[in-house]
Amino acid sequence: MRGVVMYTAGDVRVEEREDPKIIEPTDAIVKLSATCICGSDLWPYRGVEPVDHTLMGHEYVGVVEEVGPEVKNVRAGDFVVGSFVISDNTCEICRAGFQSKCVHAEFVHAGIGTQAEKARIPYADGTLVATPGQPDPELIPALLAASDVLGTGWFAAVAAEAGPGRTVAVVGDGAVGLMAVLAAKQLGAERIIAMSRHPERQKLARYYGATDIVEERGEAGVERIKELTDGLGAHSVVEAVGTQESFMQAVGATRGGGYLGYVGVNYDVRIPGIQLFFAGIHTLGGPAPVRRFLPELIQLIWDRKIDPGKVFDLTLPLEQAPEGYKAMDERRATKVLLTL
Ligand SMILES: [Zn+2]
Numbered sequence: 001m002r003g004v005v006m007y008t009a010g011d012v013r014v015e016e017r018e019d020p021k022i023i024e025p026t027d028a029i030v031k032l033s034a035t036c037i038c039g040s041d042l043w044p045y046r047g048v049e050p051v052d053h054t055l056m057g058h059e060y061v062g063v064v065e066e067v068g069p070e071v072k073n074v075r076a077g078d079f080v081v082g083s084f085v086i087s088d089n090t091c092e093i094c095r096a097g098f099q100s101k102c103v104h105a106e107f108v109h110a111g112i113g114t115q116a117e118k119a120r121i122p123y124a125d126g127t128l129v130a131t132p133g134q135p136d137p138e139l140i141p142a143l144l145a146a147s148d149v150l151g152t153g154w155f156a157a158v159a160a161e162a163g164p165g166r167t168v169a170v171v172g173d174g175a176v177g178l179m180a181v182l183a184a185k186q187l188g189a190e191r192i193i194a195m196s197r198h199p200e201r202q203k204l205a206r207y208y209g210a211t212d213i214v215e216e217r218g219e220a221g222v223e224r225i226k227e228l229t230d231g232l233g234a235h236s237v238v239e240a241v242g243t244q245e246s247f248m249q250a251v252g253a254t255r256g257g258g259y260l261g262y263v264g265v266n267y268d269v270r271i272p273g274i275q276l277f278f279a280g281i282h283t284l285g286g287p288a289p290v291r292r293f294l295p296e297l298i299q300l301i302w303d304r305k306i307d308p309g310k311v312f313d314l315t316l317p318l319e320q321a322p323e324g325y326k327a328m329d330e331r332r333a334t335k336v337l338l339t340l
């Protein structure tokens with residue numbers, strides 16, 4: 001089968017490799033219907049995260065081809081959506097809703113690689129969720145978004161306690177930020193402030209429910225949020241970038257006693273303890289427990305109540321994955337869907 005391998009930073013190739021096989025009795029083999037490139041794949045691409053002939057990809061939807069003898073919840077022929085973190089969904093941590101910290105957690109991007117025709121998914125019962133039936137092809141991008149960006153944006157909005165009567169500020173206009181806007185709207189937030197300078201992304205943020213757009217960044221961005229919230233700051237702030245400036249902007253934009261949900265992968269952020277101390281805010285973040293939200297998100301997509309598939313603004317065949325990486329690196333594309 002064909003699959004994407006990143007040799008070194010910036011060197012992405014599509015290569016022939018062996019078809020995956022069932023190894024553990026709890027595994028499933030999924031024939032992928034579509035896959036995509038993540039903003040976080042740019043970390044190794046840019047040399048920030050180590051990479052050495054790494055199998056790429058962690059977002060996936062497809063049809064189960066084969067299951068191990070202990071798999072009970074999904075079977076061959078089912079169309080499934082999976083989280084980017086493997087989880088058993090039965091341990092104490094999973095039952096508390098933090099499947100991304102499962103005692104059996106394993107990142108799909110570390111060794112599995114779903115930018116490929118097929119993938120072996122461990123703990124299939126805990127990781128995969130079957131859709132109510134075979135989806136219309138037009139629903140596939142939306143279901144694929146649920147695998148990471150939608151689930152991550154949703155978790156961020158939940159972590160930020162977005163809801164009725166709340167003002168939500170979203171720092172970051174990438175795919176996850178846009179999905180956090182969608183989530184805040186679905187969760188009933190009264191006002192949603194999207195921070196973006198990019199006209200196309202501002203348009204999409206408004207489509208997903210943003211009521212205000214703030215173009216200022218850093219201190220000026222914090223000031224603008226305060227102006228819009230009677231000097232208090234937002235109840236709920238989502239950080240979906242992961243840079244020093246964006247993180248401190250998110251901390252500064254959160255009102256005393258408010259909630260910050262942070263999901264931007266933040267390699268280089270240094271948070272001055274004293275600033276966090278005096279901020280007096282709740283914080284919750286990290287790799288999103290997407291599995292917790294998948295049944296609900298799949299149903300919303302199935303019923304056509306949400307349309308997260310619009311975050312994909314470039315579609316290429318798997319063979320052209322190198323061009324997809326380049327387009328995202330150069331910010332010519334927000335998120336690239338790879339067809340199979
Ligand atoms: Zn991702």
Ligand SMILES: [Zn+2]
Binds near residue numbers: 089093099102
């Ligand atoms: Zn678990």
